[in-house]
Amino acid sequence: MGGARTMRTRPGETEQHAAATKRHATNRQAVIRRHGTTALRRWGGVVSMALACLLAAVAVAFVPALPQLRGDTGRGGDGGASGGERLTQAAPARADDCESPESSLRPSPEDGPTIEKIKQRKVKKLIVGVDQNSYRWGYRDPNKSVGELEGFDIDLAREIAEKLLGDRNAVVFRAIPTNQRIPAIQSGQVDMVVRTMTINCERIKDVAFSTAYFETGQQVLAPKTSGITGYNETLKGKKVCSAAGSTAESALKEKSFGADIRTTVPNQLDCLVRLQLGEVDAVVTDSALAAGQAAQDPTVQLKGKEPFTTEYYGVAMRKDADDLVRRVNGVLDDYRKDKDGWRHSYNKWLAADLGKSAGPPNPKYKD
């Protein structure tokens, strides 16, 4: 992880990444914002849109000082405290037809038809789609008690079950491959998906998301000895692996720098298998997951100084399940503030690989 840490603590070149997010300017802002995290956090969440540009300019001033600053505090940031105003700014970069996919419904403690239905089940349990292959997020430690899943996402799923049904263990976990997350929700196979799922404009057409609970971005993972330096021209002619149906796959399809991107697998971890077997040269996945891969293999590292996109994880639910979305947003609100909540879980699972966190992203609402 040392390698990954050094790679991710310095501010990076941004121009080459521009194509992925389409706009140079906003992309640069995204990077700056992430680096300005520590400083910006102090202003809290009540800064107006008009101030945003000024803020960016101020942030630019911080950049030269950042390497040293970050070197001291570890590699925090991508778990990042993102102020609400910065989210607003990020939105235009995502897509022109959808302003801010991270905006969800305001919390409400009311039970609606969806929650009623869950409570009336013969076996009163919440059915949650998770991953069992993402180290530190949702995985099975083969040496621990038989078949128990654990990780950051699993903690969150249990928290939601406790708040909804009064029992942390009232959860049925269903492992779901990356490209089955949306179909599983739509078919009613699961009530919700808590599985490092990025909120984006494409997906909100099919499912409803909670407010953001984690900030991350796509990053390249390759062997330490590899000539690949990041999401750039060094990928030319290399074989790059991604999970089918993942954000990484879409990003690579949009711009691959001449890489061979035919290898897609059901789960991001399967990419590490291919990488270790020499079947591919690099992996593209969320930096949070890539860090989990690097933690399992000390000979690989995250490439590029920073993730080349900015994304947020959310809990996905049925598109018409407004009551459930509001309830989950309520749970997330408490979870962010709670001492035993978000921070506790972050420190337990992610701090070792991702460094100190500035805190959860602030919620955004559309109503």
Added chain:
Amino acid sequence: MDRLRAAATTEPGRLRAIGAVLAALVLAFGAITTWQTTSRADAADRVLNRSQPLSNDAAAIYRSLADANTAASSGFLAGGQEPAKVRERYRRDIDRASEKLATAAANAGSDSSSATSVSELNKLLPQYTALIERARANNRQGLPLGGAYLRYANDTMQTQMLPAAEKLYKAENKRLNGDYADAKPYPWLAIAFGVAALAALGWAQRRNYRRTNRVFNTGLVAATTAAAVALLWLLAGHTFARSGLNESYEDGVKSLNVLNDARISSLKARSNENLTLVSRGAETVAVGSATKDKFDVAYQRQMARLAGGEGGGNGGGLLDEAAKLADDESGERPVETAAKNVTEWKDRHKSARASDDAGDYEGALDAVIGAKSGEAAATAPSTGESFDNVDAALDLALTHELREFRSAAQDGKGAMAGLPVGAAVLAVLGAAAAVIGIGRRLSEYR
């Protein structure tokens, strides 16, 4: 010219010609019998000592590979340190598979389809075991990467190795059927020549009687006897051989094929049952309008193949077929045991699924691989136990049917023993006797 005309018109000339034709007919009969029975005896020998053992080996390769994969997934389910029993089973399976692959490679010969499958498997087997070892190493570290390696290994097994093994099994079975087809047909040509030789001998003796009024010509009688004995031996020997081979096929090979299929189905069912828990609903298929777990659907399909239609009762499964084919009590008993254990397995599986669907994953796991520790471990019923019982019973049935096959085929092959040589000797004697018999008549003209 004169001699030729003399041969055709004078009695001594005619006698010489008749003698030559008789000797030639009897010798031809002997030669054809020897040739045809030799090729049939060879085919029968191949059935017994080559193609059947090879087809059995191919089934063993398939079974060992499928079983190794099942053991690997069971080991994964049981946690980082798989139970010694499971590890031992995996090791034995891999040993057996590579041993049988070596035999198959040595015997594949010119059969290119077998040779391709064997070399494919020889290439894949070390790759597969390497993946499993990596999975184990990562499992021990507590890393989910182990599970990813296991999935990759399973994928290699399911999509490349098992199809290659199945191809090999089919090729070997084709060869077995070909050898049966070579061993069984009646040697019509030899029979025709035998009948012709006898007819010619009879005609010659009748002619002799008419012209000389002597009832017997010792030489010709001896020749007739020799030819008749050879023909009877041929007919009887072949009929016995055929019935032996038919019996070995009907009672042996057919049962063996069905039992091998049943065992493979039970292995596949078990492997899918494990994978249902390994993948935890990760993969689904649409069945009608419902979405179901891919591996559970595959499990149900194999169980239906094994035990007949859903809910049982209406028969039609491989086990029913095996029971019908079993021709004695010691063949029926293990099949009955297997069927009883399959029923139990199904019941236990149902309750395991119920536990899993209710969110009690650990309960389901215990019901499938058996409780790992505590007092419950010794007594807790698990589907794994049922599967082991089914497997053991089918193994017993297979051993029995193999014995049946061998003894019937041995009888069949034995019935033809000595026939090629005997027919040749008899033919030479018969031809000599015919020549002597005719010579006796000829000498009367000097």
